Amino acid sequence: MSAKTDAFLALLAGQPVIPVLKIDDANDAVPLARALAKGGLPAIEITLRTPDALEAIRRVAGEVEEAIVGAGTILNARQFEEAAKAGSRFIVSPGITRQVIEAAAGSEAPLLPGTITPGEMMMALEAGIDFVKFFPAEQAGGAAFLKSLASPFQGLRFCPTGGISAANARDYLGLPNVICVGGSWVAPDAMVKAGKWAEVEALAREASGLRKPG
Numbered sequence: 676m677s678a679k680t681d682a683f684l685a686l687l688a689g690q691p692v693i694p695v696l697k698i699d700d701a702n703d704a705v706p707l708a709r710a711l712a713k714g715g716l717p718a719i720e721i722t723l724r725t726p727d728a729l730e731a732i733r734r735v736a737g738e739v740e741e742a743i744v745g746a747g748t749i750l751n752a753r754q755f756e757e758a759a760k761a762g763s764r765f766i767v768s769p770g771i772t773r774q775v776i777e778a779a780a781g782s783e784a785p786l787l788p789g790t791i792t793p794g795e796m797m798m799a800l801e802a803g804i805d806f807v808k809f810f811p812a813e814q815a816g817g818a819a820f821l822k823s824l825a826s827p828f829q830g831l832r833f834c835p836t837g838g839i840s841a842a843n844a845r846d847y848l849g850l851p852n853v854i855c856v857g858g859s860w861v862a863p864d865a866m867v868k869a870g871k872w873a874e875v876e877a878l879a880r881e882a883s884g885l886r887k888p889g
Contacts, residue, residue, distance in 0.1 A: 676832075678816040683765055683785040684854065687718050688740050689846055692882040693857045694719045695747060695836060703867055704731035708742040710872040711861065714879025720767050720857065722747035723754055729761045736762025745784075752778040758783050767857075769810055771795050776802045787834060791815050796828055806832045806854065813838025818846040825852045844885050858882075 676684075694711050697789060698704050698721055711719055720733050727742045735744040745765035746758030755766055755778035763784055764852070768775050771788035779786035780802075789810040799807050809821060812835035821833060835847045838855030847853050861878045 676805050677803050679779075679785040680804075680832075682700075682785070683806060686764060686785075687855060687878045689871075689886070690716060690718050690883065691855050692844065692861065693834065693836075693855055693887045694861045694879070695859045696721050696855045697724050697864070698727055698731040698860055699725050699864075699868075700732060701727040701730040703801070704734045704872070705738050706870070706872050707862060707867055707875065708735045708739040708744065708874040710776060712739065712741040714876040715883025717741055718743040718745065718765075720745045720747040720765075723750075723758065724748050729757060730790075732758065732761040732763055734747065736764075745787075747803075749775065751775065755779065755782065755786075767808060771798055771807075772860075776804070779804075793824075795828070796824070796831055800828075800831060805830050805832070808857070809833045809835040811837025812847070812856075813843070818843070818850060821847065821853060822850055825850065828852070831875045841881065841885075844882070848885055 677700050694716055695728050721756050732744055735742050743764050746763035747767040749755050749766050749768045752774050754792045765785050767787045767788040787808050789808040832852055834857055839856045839858040841862045844856050847856050861882045866874055
């Protein structure tokens with residue numbers, strides 16, 4: 676695996692689920708990150724889908740020492756740079772483009788680009804990226820599709836995201852080419868808005884127990 680993949684996996688430290696978070700209020704970021712970390716999921720992805728996303732990343736990076744905050748829904752080089760400056764330790768994109776690849780090449784933050792077709796996966800490998808996001812996983816063929824990629828793409832590892840839940844996460848985690856999954860079920864919007872951090876922690880603890888077999 677590439678050096679950046681090794682660095683990324685060191686950040687994850689065997690974490691089976693990366694919480695994918697849409698934070699509407701930056702004031703929720705710190706208690707949410709603390710609850711998830713306490714439940715065994717310190718590496719989190721805060722998506723740039725809300726106006727408060729960058730501020731949420733800054734607060735978690737600056738105030739939650741036990742958390743490893745990354746940025747998601749990065750669509751271009753400008754967003755990559757903004758997220759990295761805010762304190763993101765890894766970057767997640769829903770797709771893969773030359774612009775985002777070039778931004779990643781000049782940054783210490785590892786990139787997890789989204790791929791869905793064999794051509795996009797080959798593009799990632801050509802760029803030296805051997806750990807990618809498979810998105811949207813369920814809509815694109817699910818675990819059966821990923822299983823079929825294990826032989827032709829033996830050097831590629833995946834983090835499937837999109838439609839993943841507690842009910843089907845093990846289907847993906849049992850595959851030899853899957854390292855972890857991404858999902859939002861560990862921090863439901865209603866639970867976050869209500870500040871039910873103990874319940875978020877409990878969901879995180881359940882998810883952190885979904886370790887890969889072996």
